[in-house]
Amino acid sequence: MNGKPTEKTNTERTRTAPIRLQRWHICVRGVVQGLGFRPFVYRLATGLGLSGWVQNTPEGVAIEVQGPPASLETFLLSLESRSPPLSRLQSITVGERPLENETTFTIRTSRDDTRPRVLVLPDIATCSDCLKELFDPADRRYRYPFINCTFCGPRFSIIRRLPYDRPNTTMRKFIMCDQCRAEYEDPTNRRFHAQPNACPRCGPRLELWDARGKILARDDEALRAAASAVRKGRILALKGIGGFQLIVDARQPEAVTELRRRKHRAEKPFALMYPDLQTVSRDCRVSPLEKNLLLSAQAPIVLLQRRIDGGLFADPESCVLAPRNPWLGVMLPYSPLHHLLLHELGFPIVATSGNLSEEPICIDEREALHRLHGIADLFLVHDRPIQRHVDDSVVCVVQNHIVVLRRARGYAPLPLQAPRLRVPRPLAATGAHLKNTVGLVQGENFFISQHVGDLSTEAALQAHRSAFDDLRRIYHADLHAIACDLHPDYASTDTAKRAHRPLVPVQHHHAHIAAVLGEHRLAGPVLGV
Structure with missing residues (x-):
């Protein structure tokens, strides 16, 4: 040994411990x-x-x-x-x-072998990416009124049952083309498993009908012809996301007055749809919170103070839209069809529920021809079925807090949370006779249906029963009991009796006070006035 380090002739292999998984x-x-x-x-x-x-x-x-x-x-x-x-x-x-x-x-493919506990999403206003494509002449969905993606479009209004997959929606009859199918199956694409995904080649289509159901135009020509009719003061019935709306030029007092006469709606304010926020600000005062509501994914009708220092509707005394009312109910376009129509028009329109007063809105085009006969001059329709009626929601801002006055599109059927609510078995509530909604409590979730309205007509009663059955069916709720109004002659009480479950009658004013407690998340003893 000469003291020098021995050279290694074999390559050393560094051994590392295996990664623990x-x-x-x-x-x-x-x-x-x-x-x-x-x-x-x-x-x-x-x-x-x-x-x-x-x-x-x-x-x-x-x-x-x-x-x-x-x-x-x-x-x-x-x-x-x-x-x-x-x-x-x-x-x-x-x-x-x-x-x-x-x-x-x-x-993996969805599994649906047990009772649903997932939450159904509301219908969502058109997202900014879809809007860019909608108005891009180079895009294959240019001016296609049913453009949508994973982040926007119809949900609650088209779902038939859970889980939320295309065969369980009203889009099941539309077979996707190769391009749409490729988007649908690509996990990196914005339209991956977007259940309403479609394009002009394979999806729903527009038609313009006269009052007898005769086809006057199709596709983009139908939309442009409908816009032209509105400019001329005619009343248009438009099939939207959750039902029909009656459309008229808000700037023409004669046309608005005629709509009031035909709809039997003497003074109740009409909702307005504006092309954009800039035109809203011209006629109304808009706070930052109100602006956020108008631009939100829920896109509700927002009650805004009208300007008295200018604008189209400055004088509440002479304004036929909301007579002697300092507030206007305003919304922005929330579906591609609305965006296209308002882009064509460039001015505010009345966009009120497609019904006679005190009736639920129409959701089927053939039904609309019958029920809106004598009200609408023309019908802008499409062939995507609507599973259930969903009105526009109405909100206002009070002392910088959002108050929901009518909970429907954009909000329903997401559940509310209330203190100490959790129940071991499902319970339902059929609501009152006026301004009705239906409720379902399951576990920690309190589901409230979309707005149903007053139960003073047979059509409204049928809508009420459908909303009640809807929540039970979607969530497979085996009801333990049903809360109903103590009044024995209310239509909502009759719906509860028909379900053949134990009833819990509740005094009407007690229910009002309990609702206020729930809305404000209060639990202590209170005095109701």
């Missing part, structure tokens, strides 16, 4: 279907190098992810902090599972 099963409950949650999970998992799968279930969304514990922790934290804007996560449960021999992450 774990597999987690995650169940997410809340508003997690129909808004891009699974593509979000897919991108999150693949970005972290995790394997596993994600799947819609009646409970919400089920996820299994496999990888290093640190990556799984990052995945779980991101699941809560980076979820899609319209999602609402009520609970996340995590459990460990045995490892599996897999290297990829996939999106």
Whole structure:
């Protein structure tokens, strides 16, 4: 030995300890279907190098992810902090599972073998990306009035049952073309599993009918002809997201007065739809909070103070839209069809419910021909069926707080949360005789139906029973009992009796006070005046 380091003739191999893996099963409950949650999970998992799968279930969304514990922790934290804007996560449960021999992450076909616990999403106003495509001449959906994606479009008005997949919606009859199918199946695409996804080649189409149902024009020609008729002061019945609206030029007092006469609506204010926020600000005072409401995904009718220093409707005494009323009910276009129509017109229109006073709005074009006969001059219709009527919501701002006056499109049927509400078995409530809605309590969720209205006509009573049956069917609710009005002759009480479940009659004024407690999240003893 000469003291020199011995040279190694064999290559040294560095041995490292194998990476420890774990597999987690995650169940997410809340508003997690129909808004891009699974593509979000897919991108999150693949970005972290995790394997596993994600799947819609009646409970919400089920996820299994496999990888290093640190990556799984990052995945779980991101699941809560980076979820899609319209999602609402009520609970996340995590459990460990045995490892599996897999290297990829996939999106599985939905499972629907148990009682639904997932929340149904409301109809959502058109998003900015779809609007850009709608008015881009180079886009294949240019001026297509049914453009939508995972982040916008119809939901509650088209769903028939859970889980929220295309065969369970009124879009099931429209077979996607190759391009739409490719978008639908691509997890990186904005339209991945967007159930109403369609284009001019494969989706719903517009038609303009006369008062007898004769087709006058189709597609874009129908829309332009309808806009021309509105400019001339004619009354248009438009099939929207959740039912028909009656449209007339708000600037023409004679046309508005004629609509009042035909609709038997003497003085009750009409809702207005404006082309954009700039034209709203010309006629109304708009606070920052009111602006946010107008531009929100819910896009409700917002009660705004009319300007008395100018604008089209400055004098409340002479304004036939809302006689002797300092407020105007205003909304912005919320569907592609509305955007196209208001883009053509460039001025505010009356957009009121397509019905006679005290009746529910029409949802079927043939029904509309009959029920709106003598009211509408023309009918702008399409062939996408509406599963249930959904009126426009109405809100106002009081002392910088949002007050929902009519809870419908954009809000229903998302549940409300109330203190100590959780019940072991489902309960229902059939509501009062006037300004009716239906309620369902299941677990920790209190579901309120869309606005039904006054139950003074046979059509309204049928709509009430449909709303009641709807909530029970969607959520597979085996009712333990039904709360109803103590008045034995109310139509809503009769609906409760027909269900053949134990009844809990509630005195009318007690119900009013309880509703106020629930709205303001109060639980203590109160005096109702």
